[in-house]
Amino acid sequence: MATYVIGDVQACLDPLRRLLDRCRFDPAQDRLILAGDLVARGPDSAETLRFVRRLGSVATTVLGNHDLHLLAAAQGLREARDGLEQVIGAPDAEELLDFVAHQPLAWYDASLDTLVIHAGLAPQWSLAQTLALATEAEAVLRDPRTRAEFLPQMYGNDPARWSDALSGVERLRFVINCLTRARYCTADGRFDYQEKGPPGRQPPGLLPWFAAPGRATATTRIVFGHWSALGQIEWPQYRVWGLDTGCVWGGALTALRLEDGALIQCDCHR
Known part of the structure; x- marks a missing residue:
């Protein structure tokens, strides 16, 4: 059995199929984890959802x-x-939307000591707290009533820093922003959701979220997507792998096989 994590597909179904063929992915015995953003910008949002479903x-x-x-x-x-x-x-919109709403915000395998998220983590969060907070937000998104109440309040950049005292909408907004939008934060964990460029070009005082000093998840292998401008895939000093290699922009679609760390790619031509 092999476990493959694939970066942002963004509705590019043909490259996804080709990459799975290149991985020799066998659904009878292998597992597939997608690092978020299945839809948007590419040509096949609906068909990509159907394929994965x-x-x-x-x-x-x-x-x-x-x-x-x-x-x-x-x-x-x-x-x-x-x-x-x-x-x-x-x-089949109802079925596709329900499928999306029931996907997790974080995936963890203890035997591989690997956490998969879309974007980033607050440096204060331990692995256990990350999974608990993700579960808390997932429950809101999966219930049609609470989802309808929350989504109008989901957008916004505040609060920018985690506190265990956060509650209600502010707590949920921070958790979802961090897990699905984060790139940069300050040393004390205050997030800047506007800066999107590669490390080395950011304003003074900002660090990639995974480089925040004292990050509580520093010993866990973390795989994420979201950041196509990151500039490299593996950051061994931080135990993180960024798999968004810009498929929708004509780059590549990348898979990481968790059992042995092998990287497999296919080119994406728009």
């Missing part, structure tokens, strides 16, 4: 910011564009 329990997608944007657009809170209209207008 048909894989059943062997495939898991951690939610990304574009996946959440799809849920908000379906509720009329944001414009349905960049291919999201394919999903919302599809005859």
Whole structure:
């Protein structure tokens, strides 16, 4: 059995199929973890969701910011564009949206000591707290009533720093922002959600979230997507792997085999 984690697909179904072929992925015995942003910007948002959904329990997608944007657009809170209209207008839209809403915000395998998220973590969060907070937010997103109440309040950059005293909407917004949008923070864990460039070009005082001093998850292997401008995949000094290699922009789609650390790629041509 092999476990493959694949970076941001963003509706690029053909590269996903080709990469799985290159990995010799066998759904009868292998596992597939997708690092979020299955939809938007690429040509096949609806078909990508259908493909992953048909894989059943062997495939898991951690939610990304574009996946959440799809849920908000379906509720009329944001414009349905960049291919999201394919999903919302599809005859099986209800099933596809329910599939998205029931995906996790974080995935962890203790035997491989590997955590998969879409974007980032607060430096104060331990592994156990990360998983607990993800579960807390997932419960809100999975219930149609609480999801409808929360999504209109999901957008916004505040609060920018974690506190265990956070509650209600502010607590949920921080958790979801961190797990699906984070790139940079200050040394004390205050997040800047505007800066998107590669490390080395950020304003003074900002660090990649994984380089924050004293990060409580420093001993856990973490795999994420979201940051196509990151500039490299493996950051061994931090035990993190960033798998968004810009497929939708004509870059590559990347898979990491967790059991032996092998990287497999296929080119993406728009």
